[in-house]
Amino acid sequence: MTKKRTSLKDIAEALNTSVSTVSRALKDHPDISPALKKQIQEMAFERGYNQKKIPAKNKTNSAKTIGIIVPDMVTYFFSAVISGVENYAKEKGYFVVITNSHDRADQEEKCVNHLLEIGACGVISSIAQETKNFSHFSRLTTQNIPLVFFDRVAETDRISSVGIDNTNIARELTCHFHENGAKRIACLAGPKNLSISHERTAGYLSALIDCNQTVNNAYMVNTMLDADSAEKATNKLLQLPEPPDALLCINDTVAFGAMRAIRNAGLSIPQDIALSGFTNEMHATVVEPPLTSVAQPTEEMGREAAKMLIEQIENGIYKVPRQIVMKSKIVIRSSSVKSEL
Known part of the structure; x- marks a missing residue:
């Protein structure tokens, strides 16, 4: 027997409230109290309520739609990954819907809900820097909608992902500083909840021990991933009794x-402090001095994420999640090489 769909009326009766209140709560309306809104949204999730039904005429199109959630659409890194996803999806006849979490956990949750509403048959995502709870992604997996993470990944014991060899490349970068005469190497890592922060910090620490x-x-500081936060964190490092003479940054924005x-402290790069980024943004070649960074196979990363996702859409979710680790390479520029050792 076919299971009856949960309706707004079912949820309203269960919580002794009106259908209109349930509808507005599910649309995140500000008139509904946060406590009641949370109660309604949790019940809707538990009962598998899909807020927006797909009209019959659109079902064919929705079956070939995949969604992407990115933390921003400004940096070259994410735009290049998106390009890789789109190119592969197009080859396979899929349409791509791009959403932006703006690196906020609440917005990321809204992106998931939106992709569910439009009937996306799979989702590729990179975790927002604020995200510490991943329950909103379970709304996809509990409905057997394939999910693939890239770069900033999570729950790899059950979710497939694509990333780079973060630990090894951070180790190589730290050793590069050491080989160029640095004796007090610091690390500006990102938020503690991000996988890339853990992995790159692990590589940094491993290199210090090896060297x-x-x-x-x-010398180990966690910062948000914007330039202003990085500037404040660096100022604190510069005020230490023995400030660092090299600084490994989790990405290029942090490095900028x-x-x-x-510069504002009147110090010279790299003579006083050697510096590196990690995402090889376009600006890395035009700042002065040019920034040492890590070239990542961004478009290939997007293609591999799309390939894994579409395989699962067409053949079923992997019984054992797959983790693809891609090679990256250091691009040495003037910011990390002292002219006199």
């Missing part, structure tokens, strides 16, 4: 913020 350098907790702080 017989002292591990100083004061650090660069601004170093």
